[in-house]
Amino acid sequence: MEDLKNFNLKELKNIIKELKFEEFRAKQIFDWIYKKKVLNINYMKNIPLKLKDELIKKYTLSSLNIIKIQKSKDGTQKILFELLDKNKIESVLIPDNERITLCVSTQAGCGCNCSFCATGKLGFKRNLNAAEIIEEFIRASFIKKIDNIVFMGMGEPLLNWQNVKKVIGILSDKDGLNFSQTRMTVSTVGIIPVIKEIAEENFKFYLAISLITANNDLRDRLVPFNKKYPLKEIINISKYYNKKTEKEITYEYILLKDINDSEHEAKDLAKKLKEIKCKINLIPYNESENSEFKKSDENKILKFQKILIDNGYKVFIRKEKGSDISAACGQLAGK
Numbered sequence: 001m002e003d004l005k006n007f008n009l010k011e012l013k014n015i016i017k018e019l020k021f022e023e024f025r026a027k028q029i030f031d032w033i034y035k036k037k038v039l040n041i042n043y044m045k046n047i048p049l050k051l052k053d054e055l056i057k058k059y060t061l062s063s064l065n066i067i068k069i070q071k072s073k074d075g076t077q078k079i080l081f082e083l084l085d086k087n088k089i090e091s092v093l094i095p096d097n098e099r100i101t102l103c104v105s106t107q108a109g110c111g112c113n114c115s116f117c118a119t120g121k122l123g124f125k126r127n128l129n130a131a132e133i134i135e136e137f138i139r140a141s142f143i144k145k146i147d148n149i150v151f152m153g154m155g156e157p158l159l160n161w162q163n164v165k166k167v168i169g170i171l172s173d174k175d176g177l178n179f180s181q182t183r184m185t186v187s188t189v190g191i192i193p194v195i196k197e198i199a200e201e202n203f204k205f206y207l208a209i210s211l212i213t214a215n216n217d218l219r220d221r222l223v224p225f226n227k228k229y230p231l232k233e234i235i236n237i238s239k240y241y242n243k244k245t246e247k248e249i250t251y252e253y254i255l256l257k258d259i260n261d262s263e264h265e266a267k268d269l270a271k272k273l274k275e276i277k278c279k280i281n282l283i284p285y286n287e288s289e290n291s292e293f294k295k296s297d298e299n300k301i302l303k304f305q306k307i308l309i310d311n312g313y314k315v316f317i318r319k320e321k322g323s324d325i326s327a328a329c330g331q332l333a334g335k
């Protein structure tokens with residue numbers, strides 16, 4: 001049975017019309033789902049019984065079950081969901097001062113196989129549909145009020161772009177949740193054709209690219225997708241994105257001890273990103289089970305940051321959050 005959250009308001013109006021009910025019923029249903037966050041068709045009080053019966057025959061409103069919620073000592077909460085086909089995914093609620101960011105998964109597993117990432121080790125299971133991603137948001141919002149959303153959990157969002165795009169449209173719809181796109185960030189390892197499409201459409205969300213290293217050969221090893229879309233193309237598409245959108249790009253750089261954290265690497269990065277409007281997030285590596293990599297030493301991280309700052313970049317060191325419950329960047333493994 002298809003989930004009604006897979007449809008935007010326009011599509012929902014067509015469904016209601018086909019069922020031979022008045023069009024305004026679609027807006028009422030949309031209201032129940034996104035303003036009142038009701039995930040059961042039976043609970044929609046002002047919808048005629050006959051319409052509810054018709055909908056229940058063909059559609060559902062619930063695609064996920066919460067299996068477990070783990071709380072880190074820093075307040076981060078990891079939610080383990082089971083999908084109807086028994087695949088497992090995770091979302092993470094990350095507190096930062098008074099604000100809460102929700103990190104959502106867009107795929108069950110991931111086929112990109114980045115060597116530093118626990119999700120990559122799972123392999124690709126399947127794309128999540130729009131309803132499942134939206135439900136991660138709705139169910140997480142029952143736990144905490146969400147201020148920002150990042151599409152950065154399990155999976156490569158731009159390899160499931162049609163569904164992610166639909167989610168962004170539905171979440172930001174003024175008739176729905178009215179969650180501004182300016183509070184959303186989409187992260188990618190660099191799927192060039194989709195970045196081009198994003199640059200050419202009028203989206204308001206922010207783009208983050210997991211760069212990891214400025215050395216193309218090393219990137220081939222750490223981020224296998226680099227063989228398809230090499231660093232040089234990522235630099236070129238970044239310039240195109242800047243020009244088309246006038247927005248800066250965030251580069252994510254996970255610091256791996258003695259792999260990509262040398263002064264030489266920092267200088268090379270500064271040189272390669274010259275002319276790109278960007279900011280750089282340095283992420284100390286979060287070690288996970290059986291991981292071959294180690295976290296960089298603190299003084300090395302600070303030195304790396306200083307070199308970039310001296311070269312005129314805005315550079316932030318991301319605070320480690322939720323690593324004690326394997327909820328930090330690169331640690332999600334659906335356990």
Ligand code: SF4
Nearest residue numbers: 110112114117120155
């Ligand atoms: S870092 Fe992202 S793209 Fe790479 S394997 Fe992990 S989830 Fe997939």
